Amino acid sequence: MYVGRFVVVAPSLAAYRVSSRSFPNRRARAREGAVTVEPTPDAPETSNPYIAYNCLRTTDRGAVIGNGSHVDPIAEKLARGYPARDALVEALHALDYEKDDYDTPRVAGVVGDGSAVDESYVGVVRRDALLVESVEEPTLVATYEKNRPEPVAFDAESAEAAAREVYEMDFEHPIAAAGVARTDAGFETAVVNE
Numbered sequence: 001m002y003v004g005r006f007v008v009v010a011p012s013l014a015a016y017r018v019s020s021r022s023f024p025n026r027r028a029r030a031r032e033g034a035v036t037v038e039p040t041p042d043a044p045e046t047s048n049p050y051i052a053y054n055c056l057r058t059t060d061r062g063a064v065i066g067n068g069s070h071v072d073p074i075a076e077k078l079a080r081g082y083p084a085r086d087a088l089v090e091a092l093h094a095l096d097y098e099k100d101d102y103d104t105p106r107v108a109g110v111v112g113d114g115s116a117v118d119e120s121y122v123g124v125v126r127r128d129a130l131l132v133e134s135v136e137e138p139t140l141v142a143t144y145e146k147n148r149p150e151p152v153a154f155d156a157e158s159a160e161a162a163a164r165e166v167y168e169m170d171f172e173h174p175i176a177a178a179g180v181a182r183t184d185a186g187f188e189t190a191v192v193n194e
């Protein structure tokens with residue numbers, strides 16, 4: 001099955017996978033407090049505005065993952081003190097689904113900083129819906145087919161294991177993955193590219 005891009009929130013860690021039929025020449029690059037999805041140097045030029053973006057940001061108040069440019073405003077609102085639910089609702093509603101040939105949904109997840117009980121969330125904005133849900137068990141939402149949050153088996157206990165586990169999930173066209181986990185020393189992140 002091809003589900004496109006997807007997030008898993010677990011809820012003290014999270015992971016994101018880039019799957020792609022159309023733009024396979026991409027990688028996830030780890031940066032300070034962020035992971036960026038970008039074309040590889042050999043990728044053909046494209047004017048598609050949706051294929052390069054920060055897919056992960058960490059802040060003092062939580063970590064954010066997702067499949068596009070909405071990750072930045074969600075992280076910025078979170079850092080300014082918005083509750084995770086409100087940051088997701090506002091940024092997803094403002095940017096809405098992608099205006100491409102598929103009306104591709106935007107998906108996102110927030111891992112809270114550990115200071116509240118109901119702080120980890122997933123969200124998706126589709127042409128026909130905006131869903132933001134609190135996460136208490138591992139939950140997946142994808143751009144296609146599985147485009148509403150659903151429970152998923154997920155065993156990872158570190159950022160690296162989370163990235164590896166989503167990369168190896170049995171969905172077509174894996175390209176790269178990123179993981180983030182809350183630890184006593186803050187958020188740790190990891191990437192997988194193969």
Ligand SMILES: NC(=O)c1ncn([C@@H]2O[C@H](COP(=O)(O)O)[C@@H](O)[C@H]2O)c1NC=O
Nearest residue numbers: 004005020021022023050051067100104143
């Ligand atoms: N975030 C991404 O990495 C990403 N990759 C591709 N897209 C969009 O989804 C469309 C379909 O891509 P694909 O056939 O690779 O699933 C692309 O034309 C592009 O508009 C993306 N946008 C949202 O998922």
